[in-house]
Amino acid sequence: xxxxxxxxxxxxxxxxxxxxxxxxxxxxxxxxxxxxxxxxxxxxxxxxxxxxxxxxxxxxxxxxxxxxxxxxxxxxxxxxxxxxxxxxxxxxxxxxxxxxxxxxxxxxxxxxxxxxxxxxxxxxxxxxxxxxxxxxxxxxxxxxxxxxxxxxxxxxxxxxxxxxxxxxxxxxxxxxxxxxx
Amino acid sequence: xxxxxxxxxxxxxxxxxxxxxxxxxxxxxxxxxxxxxxxxxxxxxxxxxxxxxxxxxxxxxxxxxxxxxxxxxxxxxxxxxxxxxxxxxxxxxxxxxxxxxxxxxxxxxxxxxxxxxxxxxxxxxxxxxxxxxxxxxxxxxxxxxxxxxxxxxxxxxxxxxxxxxxxxxxxxxxxxxxxxxxxxxxxxxxxxxxxxxxxxxxxxxxxxxxxxxxxxxxxxxxxxxxxxxxxxxxxxxxxxxxxxxxxxxxxxxxxxxxxxxxxxxxxxxxxxxxxxxxxxxxxxxxxxxxxxxxxxxxxxxxxxxxxxxxxxxxxxxxxxxxxxxxxxxxxxxxxxxxxxxxxxxxxxxxxxxxxxxxxxxxxxxxxxxxxxxxxxxxxxxxxxxxxxxxxxxxxxxxxxxxxxxxxxxxxxxxxxxxxxxxxxxxxxxxxxxxxxxxxxxxxxxxxxxxxxxxxxxxxxxxxxxxxxxxxxxxxxxxxxxxxxxxxxxxxxxxxxxxxxxxxxx
Numbered sequence: 001x002x003x004x005x006x007x008x009x010x011x012x013x014x015x016x017x018x019x020x021x022x023x024x025x026x027x028x029x030x031x032x033x034x035x036x037x038x039x040x041x042x043x044x045x046x047x048x049x050x051x052x053x054x055x056x057x058x059x060x061x062x063x064x065x066x067x068x069x070x071x072x073x074x075x076x077x078x079x080x081x082x083x084x085x086x087x088x089x090x091x092x093x094x095x096x097x098x099x100x101x102x103x104x105x106x107x108x109x110x111x112x113x114x115x116x117x118x119x120x121x122x123x124x125x126x127x128x129x130x131x132x133x134x135x136x137x138x139x140x141x142x143x144x145x146x147x148x149x150x151x152x153x154x155x156x157x158x159x160x161x162x163x164x165x166x167x168x169x170x171x172x173x174x175x176x177x178x179x180x181x
Numbered sequence: 182x183x184x185x186x187x188x189x190x191x192x193x194x195x196x197x198x199x200x201x202x203x204x205x206x207x208x209x210x211x212x213x214x215x216x217x218x219x220x221x222x223x224x225x226x227x228x229x230x231x232x233x234x235x236x237x238x239x240x241x242x243x244x245x246x247x248x249x250x251x252x253x254x255x256x257x258x259x260x261x262x263x264x265x266x267x268x269x270x271x272x273x274x275x276x277x278x279x280x281x282x283x284x285x286x287x288x289x290x291x292x293x294x295x296x297x298x299x300x301x302x303x304x305x306x307x308x309x310x311x312x313x314x315x316x317x318x319x320x321x322x323x324x325x326x327x328x329x330x331x332x333x334x335x336x337x338x339x340x341x342x343x344x345x346x347x348x349x350x351x352x353x354x355x356x357x358x359x360x361x362x363x364x365x366x367x368x369x370x371x372x373x374x375x376x377x378x379x380x381x382x383x384x385x386x387x388x389x390x391x392x393x394x395x396x397x398x399x400x401x402x403x404x405x406x407x408x409x410x411x412x413x414x415x416x417x418x419x420x421x422x423x424x425x426x427x428x429x430x431x432x433x434x435x436x437x438x439x440x441x442x443x444x445x446x447x448x449x450x451x452x453x454x455x456x457x458x459x460x461x462x463x464x465x466x467x468x469x470x471x472x473x474x475x476x477x478x479x480x481x482x483x484x485x486x487x488x489x490x491x492x493x494x495x496x497x498x499x500x501x502x503x504x505x506x507x508x509x510x511x512x513x514x515x516x517x518x519x520x521x522x523x524x525x526x527x528x529x530x531x532x533x534x535x536x537x538x539x540x541x542x543x544x545x546x547x548x549x550x551x552x553x554x555x556x557x558x559x560x561x562x563x564x565x566x567x568x569x570x571x572x573x574x575x576x577x578x579x580x581x582x583x584x585x586x587x588x589x590x591x592x593x594x595x596x597x598x599x600x601x602x603x604x605x606x607x608x609x610x611x612x613x614x615x616x617x618x619x620x621x622x623x624x625x626x627x628x629x630x631x632x633x634x635x636x637x638x639x640x641x642x643x644x645x646x647x648x649x650x651x652x653x654x655x656x657x658x659x660x661x662x663x664x665x666x667x668x669x670x671x672x673x674x675x676x677x678x679x680x681x682x683x684x685x686x
Binding site for chain 2: 004011024041044045125157160161
């Protein structure tokens with residue numbers, strides 16, 4: 001019997017979602033693709049003893065992101081193909097019509113905001129709010145306590161509020177049209 | 182995309198979180214990695230399985246090898262302890278007794294992995310290398326290594342080994358400076374790539390700080406992941422550190438290979454950015470480079486010569502003392518605002534392929550601009566652009582091009598290629614630095630006689646090809662004008678008086 005039966009259907013089904021998670025964690029499409037592949041390879045090796053493959057591979061992604069952080073910080077020049085729309089202050093997703101260009105600008109605003117966060121806070125925001133994990137699930141994925149998730153989340157939201165504030169107004173986050181409160 | 186589920190009994194969700202979720206939905210993240218054209222999910226799964234099988238085979242082989250080595254060492258130990266007895270033991274299979282090691286085993290450190298090792302073993306250089314007093318001060322500063330760098334503070338340098346070695350000590354215009362080397366063993370750590378583990382040589386840069394005290398400015402470990410090429414024969418650390426917070430003077434240690442440096446970009450007529458390289462001249466082990474007045478430190482790069490491709494280049498612009506993430510290219514806020522006004526603006530009334538705007542960045546890469554001109558890769562293009570048809574029916578795009586932190590330029594190009602998904606940008610033309618506040622921010626003459634593309638969003642445009650000729654209406658916002666050597670464009674914005682811009686000539 002193949003002890004790794006079921007791996008490929010799981011991996012094929014989860015790949016898109018994992019790419020998206022990795023992209024949010026790293027902000028770099030190519031790095032995200034590499035991370036997902038690395039995480040799936042590790043999952044394949046561990047497959048017979050893994051009870052929750054999604055939790056396992058999510059943990060691998062987070063760990064991989066941590067180990068790549070330094071590389072990302074100081075690597076030499078790269079081609080535009082692996083640069084995801086570098087910092088672009090002033091891009092305003094509030095007034096944009098919903099088209100492909102709008103998606104690029106919204107992506108830029110989102111990634112710029114996430115880039116202001118330290119790695120751990122970024123991971124908390126991505127998993128807790130953009131992946132909709134519960135606090136215990138986020139804690140498990142990151143290998144930290146629920147209390148740390150709460151505190152990191154609070155700090156991250158404070159930073160994001162400032163990062164998304166237009167024209168230096170920290171009380172007015174740069175919300176998409178129709179979402180302004 | 183789901184967002185945080187609200188607790189029906191709890192407070193309403195934070196509007197900021199709602200905004201983030203909506204942004205993520207609008208960001209169309211599924212399309213984000215498009216330039217990479219990721220493999221289909223099934224193919225990725227199959228590839229992961231194949232790599233996983235290979236890893237299992239490798240692991241099995243490694244375990245088998247470890248057992249054989251352990252057995253060999255045991256037998257070797259027995260040979261050393263009981264030579265007469267062992268001589269009487271028949272040799273079985275591959276378990277041949279081996280000589281006992283004569284020295285404690287040390288992890289092998291290849292030069293290509295640890296390029297600073299040569300500096301550790303070389304003589305102390307520099308005019309102050311023999312100054313014992315300075316040496317003591319330098320080593321005292323070096324002793325703070327664990328607290329100076331981000332790596333040190335996070336525990337990466339906790340296992341420093343051996344004795345420190347002065348690589349270079351000399352005088353700079355702000356006082357004595359020195360470079361120190363010492364071995365460290367890097368253990369697994371969340372901040373390290375697996376390839377960076379093991380014994381490595383650290384370099385410390387010490388300079389005279391405020392108050393005249395020698396201060397450790399930075400510690401570098403030449404991480405494998407940071408080196409500039411995967412070719413072991415060419416891999417080299419080319420490290421430098423800014424001596425001042427204004428980043429005007431760069432201390433470089435001589436790695437033993439010829440280096441060049443660059444502090445600016447220049448642009449070819451087709452808009453391709455190229456580096457202006459100058460050789461680095463070392464004096465007795467190190468040098469201090471001074472940036473020309475008006476230079477932008479973010480643009481500084483060092484390369485091993487001959488500079489053949491982008492992988493030879495290491496950007497020094499990012500301050501190595503900080504944890505700042507420095508993007509590969511940065512468009513100014515004004516450029517971004519301009520791009521927001523154009524937003525793939527169709528020029529002319531004909532059949533326009535608006536999807537070309539989305540393919541523009543990929544088309545630039547396909548045009549191999551990133552390989553044209555060594556080091557010319559850290560460029561990007563904002564999504565806002567103009568798109569239209571040339572007189573001969575091809576699709577052209579006019580967009581910004583930004584190299585590093587240099588001012589953005591306007592570049593026009595014709596998209597070619599039989600497969601619309603794999604186009605390239607040909608017939609490129611440079612339209613100069615983008616000035617969004619100029620009367621006519623965009624004026625680029627397309628090659629091959631395809632005409633002038635001009636744009637000022639919100640303005641009415643007219644043109645004439647002779648100074649005394651009559652004006653021809655060109656509509657509003659943007660236009661493709663005839664290919665004339667000289668051209669006058671009249672720009673009328675709101676109730677303001679018309680302004681005339683002369684192109685060419």
